[in-house]
Amino acid sequence: MCGRFTQRLSWEELHRLADLIGQPRNLAPRYNIAPTTQIEVLRPAETGGNELVQMRWGLVPGWWKKPLKDLPATFNARAETVAEKPMFRTAFKTRRCIIPASGFYEGTGKAGAKTPHYFSARSGEPLAFAALWEQAKHPGTGEPLTSATIIVGAANNWMNRFHDRQPVILDWRDANAWMRRDDPGALQRAPLEDSLNEWIVSTRVNKAGAGDDDASLVDPVETVLL
Template identity: 75%
Template sequence: MCGRFTQHLSWSEIHRLAGLIGRPRNLPPRFNIAPTTSVEVIRPAAEGGAELVPMRWGLVPSWWKKPFKELPATFNARAETVAEKPMFRSAFKSRRCVIPASGFYEWTGAPGSKTPHYFTAPSGEPLAFAALWEPGTHPETGEPLVSTTIVVGPANGWMACFHDRMPVILGWRDAEAWMRGEDPSALLKPPPEDALREWVVSTRVNRAGSGDDDPDLISPAAASPAPPAEALP
């Protein structure tokens, strides 16, 4: 699963990694992104290259007409069924994108006493989540709405001690092939064992919607070993 992640990104870095076009803009740091909020998404641009677009996290199919409260959870799409599920198959066929993430959270332990962990690249470089996007209209207001979902698959061996699922993390060199290629299914695989680092963080992150701009949320908790300096923002 991937139910919470961070984006503290610079335009210049994402431009370098993804070949963005368009005018640079400030990207406010986000340290506790929850489903249904807006996230930054990289998608193919009509004139070539890629563009960075804000989208609702939680895909809303263009044919969905019922109220949001009846929409099932669509912030993740399972890699094993994404090509067949009615919610996602059209987007998987022709609207693939990448969500740049500074890191993501996962929890371990029993209900009521879960421990939050933060995962990020050892180099500090943004992660590239395989994702899908969908154009449409808000089912209740009729206003234009663009939405997205993160593709998740089985955990690699290293991640399995924390959770049995994880986001599909692409190498940046594979981002173009994912978004425009003819065989996207070939990229739906776990990342290398050394793709991530982890440390325990404060339970403050459990409160979705609180402290979205607080970098202390990703600081190591007192009992957690400190990550290498290059992994911190």
């Protein structure tokens, strides 16, 4: 699955890769993004092109009325069932988006003592996670609540050494097709075997919080730091 990722993004690069429109803004780097926090999401703009919008990571369907603390984990959606699951099927049909990421983390080893690994594109470009977004009302305040989820599928042979699941990563040339095509199922495939880099990073990434969100989290380490 994908429970931590990074966004060190450039507006100019997203403009080139994804037909990004709108007023350029500085994008604060994030190195330890955890579920339920705000993330940057690309979605189709009403006027054409694509817009970059901040959303809650963890999809809240439009029909959800209970407190958010009762919501099941919805930061990932399984590619095999996303078109049928009540939590995701409406968004999959009409509100597909892309979550751009500079990399993501997965852990190996026993629970409670996992070794974190960082994965990024060998090309140096941002990764394009296939994703869904939804518009709802906050069940507590009634305010508009926009949220998103990352679609995950079976790992390819290379990734399977670390985890049996991985985000569905799109080629940027397929970005508009994913967000606008009536039937995007064929695009939900594992990336090429040689598309990612991997290295071990500090176990500080296992902690979520403002005190553990800095650039050194993605630095390679020879031994896992405490």
